[in-house]
Amino acid sequence: MASHRRPKQPSRARVTVLTTAAAAAVALGSQTANAAPSEKPSKDEVKSKVDALYVEAEKATEKYNGAKEDQEKLEKEISTLQDNVARGQDELNELRENIGLAASAQYRSGGIDSSLQLFLSADPDDYLDKASTLDQLSAQQVDALKKIQDKQRALAQQRQEASTKLESLADTRETLSKKKNEVKAKLAEAQKLLNSLTAAEKAALEEEESRATRASERTALEAQTGSGGGGSVAPASGRASSAYAAAQSVIGSPYVYGASGPSSFDCSGLTSWAYAQAGMSIPRTSQAQANAGQRIYSQSDLKVGDLVIFYGDLHHVGFYAGNGQVLHAPRTGTVVRYESINNMPYQFGVRI
Known part of the structure; x- marks a missing residue:
């Protein structure tokens, strides 16, 4: 004889749990489907x-x-x-x-x-x-x-x-x-x-830097020769002039952290090496070089060959090159080159 027993029904608590889980799964699937893919950062x-x-x-x-x-x-x-x-x-x-x-x-x-x-x-x-x-x-x-x-x-x-x-x-x-x-x-x-960039993006960045460097070089040389119509800028001193000339002689040398010449440099390595070529010993680090001479706070009072100190913690240094330009060893991946003084937060100059 066939059984007339009613089939066992799921408890109300079980139905509630299953319904909630299903709803969560649907919601999660919807969010996943609608979520925008993470965007690649621009150049x-x-x-x-x-x-x-x-x-x-x-x-x-x-x-x-x-x-x-x-x-x-x-x-x-x-x-x-x-x-x-x-x-x-x-x-x-x-x-x-x-x-x-x-x-x-x-x-x-x-x-x-x-x-x-x-x-x-x-x-x-x-x-x-x-x-x-x-x-x-x-x-x-x-x-x-x-x-x-x-x-x-x-x-x-x-x-x-x-x-x-x-x-x-x-x-x-x-x-x-x-x-x-x-x-x-x-x-x-x-x-x-940098490796996340395309070849075209890398080339564009390099061209931007190269164009800016060429412009800074022209501006600095105009200041030193007076060819720009504004008259030449006198060097800070004979010793500063010699040190600056030594730095000019290694333009194009690669930046290497901890290096102080003669074929590669970091920022303070370049300035200490250049002064050594001029027959004068100055401290090795930018923070110590900041206290090596008379401080010049106004950019308008800077002369070619003055040291220029950047950032609040004084961790970068270069040579003033005239017309608002500096000659320095910027960072890894670059070489000793000219750059606008306004590309970094200027603190003061140092006349040795």
């Missing part, structure tokens, strides 16, 4: 992002340069200290040998001075603190023992100083490594963005 948007990354990379580069300069300074100081310690130890050994020879001579002659005997069996510092024994020593022995005492103290101080500087050197090397990695990360991110 100008990519350039803007890349420029911002290059600014960050250069900030890290100048900190890298500072850490590198600190490392080199510490290494020289440690080397000098270690040389002094080695030389001092030799001198101390010689002094001890001489006083030992004196003791041997006394012994052979029939006995050894009790005070000298005390010295040979104890620390000289402790010995010399006992003033009652000084009258038992000859003036020559007193002088020799004092020299030994002074030498031991100097050596102990130099060893401690060298130890402290070695610890500072380890910290500096760690900072150097971190900043180097930071620069590399920023540059890799910038390159990834």
Whole structure:
């Protein structure tokens, strides 16, 4: 006989859950179908992002340069200290040998001075603190023992100083490594963005930069020769003129972070190298170069060869080239070239 039992109905809670899930699925599908595909950034948007990354990379580069300069300074100081310690130890050994020879001579002659005997069996510092024994020593022995005492103290101080500087050197090397990695990360991110451009877009960007560079070069040369009708611009000084001429001689050299010539440069590497060619040493980093001379706050007072400092944290530097132009090493992917001073936030000039 056929069953007349009613089929089991789903519970109201189950129906509600299934209905809600179905509605959500429909809504999600609708959103997916209607969502616009992510738009590829335009050439100008990519350039803007890349420029911002290059600014960050250069900030890290100048900190890298500072850490590198600190490392080199510490290494020289440690080397000098270690040389002094080695030389001092030799001198101390010689002094001890001489006083030992004196003791041997006394012994052979029939006995050894009790005070000298005390010295040979104890620390000289402790010995010399006992003033009652000084009258038992000859003036020559007193002088020799004092020299030994002074030498031991100097050596102990130099060893401690060298130890402290070695610890500072380890910290500096760690900072150097971190900043180097930071620069590399920023540059890799910038390159990834540039790789998203088409060949035509890349060519257009390069042409824009090339056109701007040619215009800046013409304007700067007009200022220096007076061919533009406004008269020539006098250099800041003979030394500044020589440094600027050295920078002009390497126009077209590639920008490489941390480089200071003679075939590649970063911004402060170019300016410090150029002044070295003019026979003058200036600090390595842009922040330190900002304090290397008289500050010139008005652009109208700048002269050819003045250093020009950019950005609030002073992380970029170049040479003033006249007529509102600078000669500098801009960033990775470029070369030493002329550029408008208004392309970056001007802070002040520095006349050395």
